[in-house]
Amino acid sequence: PKQGAHANVASTGTGTAGGAKVLTIDSMNPNIREMEYAVRGAIPILAEKLREQLKTHPGSLPFKQITACNIGNPQQLEQKPLTFLRQVSALMEYTDLLSPQMIDTTRKLFPEDAIERARRNLSYVGNAVGAYTQSLGIYEVRQDVARFIEERDGFPSSPDNICLTSGASGAVERVIDMLVSSPDVGIMIPIPQYPLYTATLAHVNAQAVPYYLQEDKDWQLSIGDLEHSLAEARAKGTDVRALVVINPGNPTGGCLLESNIAEIVRFCERHRLVIMADEVYQANIYTETNPFVSFKKVVAQLGSDVELFSFHSISKGMVGECGRRGGYYEAVNIDEKVMGQLLKLASVSLCPNVQGQMAVDILVNPPRPGDASYAQYKAEVDDIYESMKRRAKKLAKAFNSLPNMSCNDAQGAMYCFPRVELPQAFVDEAKAKGQQPDSLYCMQMLEATGISVVPGSGFGQYPGTFHFRSTFLPPENLFDDFIDGFKRFHLGFIARYSP
Numbered sequence: 277p278k279q280g281a282h283a284n285v286a287s288t289g290t291g292t293a294g295g296a297k298v299l300t301i302d303s304m305n306p307n308i309r310e311m312e313y314a315v316r317g318a319i320p321i322l323a324e325k326l327r328e329q330l331k332t333h334p335g336s337l338p339f340k341q342i343t344a345c346n347i348g349n350p351q352q353l354e355q356k357p358l359t360f361l362r363q364v365s366a367l368m369e370y371t372d373l374l375s376p377q378m379i380d381t382t383r384k385l386f387p388e389d390a391i392e393r394a395r396r397n398l399s400y401v402g403n404a405v406g407a408y409t410q411s412l413g414i415y416e417v418r419q420d421v422a423r424f425i426e427e428r429d430g431f432p433s434s435p436d437n438i439c440l441t442s443g444a445s446g447a448v449e450r451v452i453d454m455l456v457s458s459p460d461v462g463i464m465i466p467i468p469q470y471p472l473y474t475a476t477l478a479h480v481n482a483q484a485v486p487y488y489l490q491e492d493k494d495w496q497l498s499i500g501d502l503e504h505s506l507a508e509a510r511a512k513g514t515d516v517r518a519l520v521v522i523n524p525g526n527p528t529g530g531c532l533l534e535s536n537i538a539e540i541v542r543f544c545e546r547h548r549l550v551i552m553a554d555e556v557y558q559a560n561i562y563t564e565t566n567p568f569v570s571f572k573k574v575v576a577q578l579g580s581d582v583e584l585f586s587f588h589s590i591s592k593g594m595v596g597e598c599g600r601r602g603g604y605y606e607a608v609n610i611d612e613k614v615m616g617q618l619l620k621l622a623s624v625s626l627c628p629n630v631q632g633q634m635a636v637d638i639l640v641n642p643p644r645p646g647d648a649s650y651a652q653y654k655a656e657v658d659d660i661y662e663s664m665k666r667r668a669k670k671l672a673k674a675f676n677s678l679p680n681m682s683c684n685d686a687q688g689a690m691y692c693f694p695r696v697e698l699p700q701a702f703v704d705e706a707k708a709k710g711q712q713p714d715s716l717y718c719m720q721m722l723e724a725t726g727i728s729v730v731p732g733s734g735f736g737q738y739p740g741t742f743h744f745r746s747t748f749l750p751p752e753n754l755f756d757d758f759i760d761g762f763k764r765f766h767l768g769f770i771a772r773y774s775p
């Protein structure tokens with residue numbers, strides 16, 4: 277189906293017995309009408325229309341293809357899936373391959389450890405990958421997640437505190453839903469932030485309490501700014517209950533130092549804030565100076581009783597299985613009765629996606645040294661990692677080589693978030709059109725180059741500054757063309773607006 281086709285559904289007449297529609301843009305839930313999610317906003321939607329136009333009218337645009345840099349969707353940009361994961365999935369989907377009649381043929385096509393893993397996983401679901409599982413997810417997978425966390429941090433983790441979900445998005449939405457008991461409730465979010473947070477807070481009619489990340493300090497977080505933002509919100513009567521941290525950062529790519537994390541934990545203890553640690557990019561680290569340290573590890577090291585939810589996903593890292601929908605949260609120091617309510621909430625949507633759960637298991641429990649697939653799995657992961665690291669540095673360097681542009685290196689995640697000094701004449705032109713200046717800049721970029729990025733206004737930014745977010749996911753064989761196309765656009769843009 278065409279992207280956005282849903283939005284073009286033809287009206288089928290008057291609906292109820294000749295009367296006006298019951299469900300209209302005015303009668304719908306106003307929270308949903310007001311919420312925004314720029315990662316798939318106006319510019320990506322136009323990009324999909326232009327993609328269709330290139331199919332039906334080749335040569336009708338000044339570029340050959342759309343380069344979707346608006347979304348961290350690696351396999352849309354030719355990243356190969358991990359072989360072992362797909363082998364196990366295939367065997368679990370078509371279990372005849374494991375039958376006595378076919379197993380000899382299967383053994384010619386699949387390594388022994390993939391066969392064993394598929395058989396083990398199938399035993400968890402009664403050999404029926406199409407059946408519902410437990411609401412919190414398959415217990416044995418939750419055990420593997422807990423072991424992964426213990427190995428990563430060196431502190432205990434219990435499967436009873438792990439909940440598998442169909443992606444981290446659903447986990448975040450569920451926790452925010454639990455926290456928000458009235459419109460007075462506020463949750464502190466970084467600016468710039470991944471708009472899942474502002475969208476979800478709008479959806480549940482809660483207050484977003486912003487704190488600014490410091491661009492001139494590699495996007496580190498300032499405790500002084502947290503204190504100020506919290507005091508201001510509470511003085512206005514907002515019931516601030518939680519603090520969101522995205523580490524490594526989206527869209528910023530910043531990775532918090534352990535000392536900064538400890539300060540944040542103490543801040544949340546002091547002010548009784550639940551920590552929501554979004555760590556979906558924990559494997560996407562490209563710098564030795566800022567290695568990934570989990571909030572769970574620091575909370576355990578400090579012996580803190582602060583309440584913590586940590587989120588992870590199969591969509592990022594080197595796995596990149598975005599559409600397969602898999603993820604989890606770990607709940608630490610959460611009240612037992614609340615845990616019971618979280619179970620109830622999970623049970624309403626029956627269970628997380630089963631193949632997503634199995635992919636989580638491979639994420640946290642990959643082939644080990646000595647396994648038949650270990651060498652290939654490690655080689656594939658290393659190749660993807662090294663390529664991402666090269667592309668991250670190359671894109672930031674390209675942005676920094678241009679006039680009116682500066683960009684912090686991506687220490688982690690999948691994005692560069694350059695700052696653009698937009699000429700005042702252009703800013704005035706955009707405002708006269710009722711548009712955000714960086715949004716108009718990105719729209720002109722798309723129309724000139726086919727590159728689809730997201731304006732900084734879609735993530736929030738310090739007033740008076742302008743940014744955009746681009747992934748560094750275009751495949752390396754097309755990367756130079758991608759950068760050249762962008763450079764040509766930007767230099768032409770600056771020339772047009774320079775006196």
Ligand SMILES: Cc1ncc(COP(=O)(O)O)c(CN[C@@H]2CONC2=O)c1O
Nearest residue numbers: 347348443444445470526556589591603
């Ligand atoms: C910080 C962060 N948290 C959660 C999610 C959701 O992950 P799931 O796929 O597991 O629900 C994303 C997805 N990143 C979006 C999607 O691609 N580009 C983005 O900015 C993200 O960037």
